[in-house]
Amino acid sequence: MDRRQRYREQTRDEAKRIALEQLAEAGPGGISVNAIAKRMGVTGPALYRYFANRDALLTALIEDAYNDLADTMQAAVTHRAANATQMRALATAMREWAITQPHRYLLLFGTPVPGYEAPIETLAAAHRSMTAVLATVGEDPEHANRRSTLYRQLGAWGEKMQTGDLTPKQLHWGITVWTRLHGVISLEVTGQFTLTGVDPELVFKAEVESLVAWGERG
Amino acid sequence: MDRRQRYREQTRDEAKRIALEQLAEAGPGGISVNAIAKRMGVTGPALYRYFANRDALLTALIEDAYNDLADTMQAAVTHRAANATQMRALATAMREWAITQPHRYLLLFGTPVPGYEAPIETLAAAHRSMTAVLATVGEDPEHANRRSTLYRQLGAWGEKMQTGDLTPKQLHWGITVWTRLHGVISLEVTGQFTLTGVDPELVFKAEVESLVAWGERG
DNA sequence: TACAAGCGTTAGAGCTTCTAACTAAAGCTT
DNA sequence: AAGCTTTAGTTAGAAGCTCTAACGCTTGTA
Numbered sequence: 178m179d180r181r182q183r184y185r186e187q188t189r190d191e192a193k194r195i196a197l198e199q200l201a202e203a204g205p206g207g208i209s210v211n212a213i214a215k216r217m218g219v220t221g222p223a224l225y226r227y228f229a230n231r232d233a234l235l236t237a238l239i240e241d242a243y244n245d246l247a248d249t250m251q252a253a254v255t256h257r258a259a260n261a262t263q264m265r266a267l268a269t270a271m272r273e274w275a276i277t278q279p280h281r282y283l284l285l286f287g288t289p290v291p292g293y294e295a296p297i298e299t300l301a302a303a304h305r306s307m308t309a310v311l312a313t314v315g316e317d318p319e320h321a322n323r324r325s326t327l328y329r330q331l332g333a334w335g336e337k338m339q340t341g342d343l344t345p346k347q348l349h350w351g352i353t354v355w356t357r358l359h360g361v362i363s364l365e366v367t368g369q370f371t372l373t374g375v376d377p378e379l380v381f382k383a384e385v386e387s388l389v390a391w392g393e394r395g
Numbered sequence: 396m397d398r399r400q401r402y403r404e405q406t407r408d409e410a411k412r413i414a415l416e417q418l419a420e421a422g423p424g425g426i427s428v429n430a431i432a433k434r435m436g437v438t439g440p441a442l443y444r445y446f447a448n449r450d451a452l453l454t455a456l457i458e459d460a461y462n463d464l465a466d467t468m469q470a471a472v473t474h475r476a477a478n479a480t481q482m483r484a485l486a487t488a489m490r491e492w493a494i495t496q497p498h499r500y501l502l503l504f505g506t507p508v509p510g511y512e513a514p515i516e517t518l519a520a521a522h523r524s525m526t527a528v529l530a531t532v533g534e535d536p537e538h539a540n541r542r543s544t545l546y547r548q549l550g551a552w553g554e555k556m557q558t559g560d561l562t563p564k565q566l567h568w569g570i571t572v573w574t575r576l577h578g579v580i581s582l583e584v585t586g587q588f589t590l591t592g593v594d595p596e597l598v599f600k601a602e603v604e605s606l607v608a609w610g611e612r613g
Numbered sequence: 614t615a616c617a618a619g620c621g622t623t624a625g626a627g628c629t630t631c632t633a634a635c636t637a638a639a640g641c642t643t
Numbered sequence: 644a645a646g647c648t649t650t651a652g653t654t655a656g657a658a659g660c661t662c663t664a665a666c667g668c669t670t671g672t673a
Contacts, residue, residue, distance in 0.1 A: 181640080181650075204509040206424050211629065222631075223652055231630065288505030289585055291422040303590065327597040334591045352591075352598055353605075360578025367507055372521065373552045373570075379545040380570055387571075399619075399671080429660060440662075441621055449661065 189227050191217060193241065196234055200280045205290060210234065232292040235284075239293060242281045243302040249274045250309035261389045264313040264354070268385040272362050272378075279366035286363060304338060311351045315392050317344045350392070357384055407445050409435060411459065414452055418498045423508055428452065450510040453502075457511060460499045461520040467492045468527035479607045482531040482572070486603045490580050490596075497584035504581060522556060529569045533610050535562045568610070575602055 195213045210231050211221040228234040253270035254263045275282040284290075328345035335348050343351075361384050364370060365377035413431045428449050429439040446452040471488035472481045493500040502508075546563035553566050561569075579602050582588060583595035 179640090185650090204506060207509065209629070210631090219651090220653065221629090222654090225631070226651060283506040286581070286585060286587070288422060288501040291425065295590070300590070325597075326594070327601060330593045330597070334593055337592070349598075349601070352593070353602065356578035356582055356598065356602065357575055358578075359582060360574035360576075363504070363581050364574055364577060367504060369504070372513070372518070373548075374555070375548045375552055375570070376544070379543075379548070380567075380574065383545060383567070384571065384574065397671090403619090427660065428662090437620095438622065439660090440623090443662070444620060 185227070188217075189237070192224060192227060192234065193237060196238060197281070200238070200284070201278075204280070205235065205284070208235065232290070235290050236293055236296065238281075239284055239290070240296065240299055240302075242284050243299045245281075246271075246274055246285065247302040247305040247309070250306045254309050254312040260313055260315045260392055264389050264392060265385060267309060267313055267354075268358055268381070268388075271358055272365075272381055275362045275366055282362070282366050286359060287367070307338065307351065307355075308340075310354050311340060311343060311347070313354060313392070314343065314347045314350050317346050320344055354388060357388060360384075403445070406435075407455070410442060410445060410452065411455060414456060415499070418456070418502070419496075422498070423453065423502070426453065450508070453508050454511055454514065456499075457502055457508070458514065458517055458520075460502050461517045463499075464489075464492055464503065465520040465523040465527070468524045472527050472530040478531055478533045478610055482607050482610060483603060485527060485531055485572075486576055486599070486606075489576055490583075490599055493580045493584055500580070500584050504577065505585070525556065525569065525573075526558075528572050529558060529561060529565070531572060531610070532561065532565045532568050535564050538562055572606060575606060578602075 192213050195216055196208050199208045199212070208231070210224050210228070214221045214224040217224075228237070249270050250267060253266045256266075258266070323345075327349070331345040331348040331352075335343055335345070340348065358381075361377065361381045365381070370377045370380070410431050413434055414426050417426045417430070426449070428442050428446070432439045432442045435442075446455065467488050468485060471484045474484075476484070541563075545567070549563040549566040549570075553561055553563070558566065576599075579595065579599045583599070588595045588598070
């Protein structure tokens with residue numbers, strides 16, 4: 178709006194930028210409001226005009242990361258294309274996002290920060306990323322409707338998410354894509370592959386191809 | 396050995412016990428050497444006779460967790476049984492271990508603690524858990540030896556791990572089991588399923604059955 | 614009995630988060 | 644333009660943290 182507010186936004190952004198640097202080199206515990214303030218040329222307490230407390234700053238970082246990831250995933254599947262193509266694009270985009278900024282990925286999917294309760298704002302982001310995942314789903318000709326608890330829950334979730342005419346089976350596919358991609362990415366960004374000497378990228382690609390094959394089979 | 400050393404071990408254990416409580420309720424950042432000492436009835440600096448610093452305490456927790464998980468996984472597959480049975484037993488044991496003490500699972504597979512470099516001791520634990528996973532692997536009649544970079548790396552890893560006559564394909568299966576189980580468990584313990592209303596246990600079971608089916612197909 | 618090792622203490626430096634009270638500047642209203 | 648309110652910064656300080664230094668006391672051993 179006015180100059181006041183714009184300047185305010187700017188200061189918040191700078192603080193977050195520095196916080197991200199600290200996050201990258203020392204983890205969440207390395208983020209210090211005091212140190213950030215000092216680096217910005219003001220005293221410690223000044224920053225508390227911009228963030229209620231340390232947790233609020235962390236929450237802001239999480240929100241940003243969530244939106245950023247959702248943007249990335251959404252962008253990867255906007256072009257209309259075959260399911261297999263969408264799948265590969267989405268997977269690559271997701272992994273790329275994660276490994277270029279592991280600390281941010283871990284902010285979302287690593288150890289939860291204790292004080293954090295997901296604000297409503299992130300719901301939209303979560304929805305967007307899930308929609309991106311569901312763009313990779315294939316047909317479900319049999320319109321499968323097995324009467325299992327899982328499928329009932331998936332159905333309810335689908336309605337809540339307004340996923341249109343996606344069947345539980347298709348929603349289950351979406352979740353599976355999500356868990357499998359995350360499984361490899363998560364172990365990669367936490368460095369669990371390093372001892373094995375196996376290249377995580379190859380494992381990831383194999384997993385993606387397995388999903389593609391499974392998707393084409395139905 | 397002597398009484399001195401036994402007493403020492405006892406104090407270390409009590410400190411770790413309290414640290415685990417703090418971990419459970421406030422995350423890794425909530426672990427305070429000072430507070431632990433106070434709860435043990437001694438002054439803060441006294442504990443530094445038992446742990447060089449806070450990081451050393453955390454490392455001890457990680458080591459314990461690693462060994463404990465390895466024990467659990469190993470125990471799940473000791474009984475000779477069909478691959479499918481082994482698979483289900485291993486998966487259940489792993490998930491059970493994780494969800495009954497999420498903070499410990501996250502200590503191993505969540506955001507890495509910055510100062511931590513895996514000591515040699517944990518190598519053995521890692522080896523044991525991987526061996527447990529590999530106990531679920533089926534035959535590889537074709538003795539597949541596709542000449543890919545991935546298979547070459549897997550081969551080298553297999554030799555380093557002394558996995559006997561397991562083929563790269565079988566080792567790849569092992570890694571896939573690992574990443575897929577972790578994918579679901581990780582998202583469950585970080586609470587990512589809660590918003591969906593879908594029961595993680597059902598998703599997990601479905602994933603396990605998918606692995607079993609895939610394993611029986613070869 | 615003498616000596617060394619181990620375990621606890623207090624004191625304190627230097628960091629942290631965050632509150633309280635005060636000052637200076639900017640913007641809005643009359 | 645004068646005056647009031649909002650905002651942004653300051654210093655002071657409480658309460659906590661990690662960790663070092665220096666000092667006693669209590670064991671275990673030679």
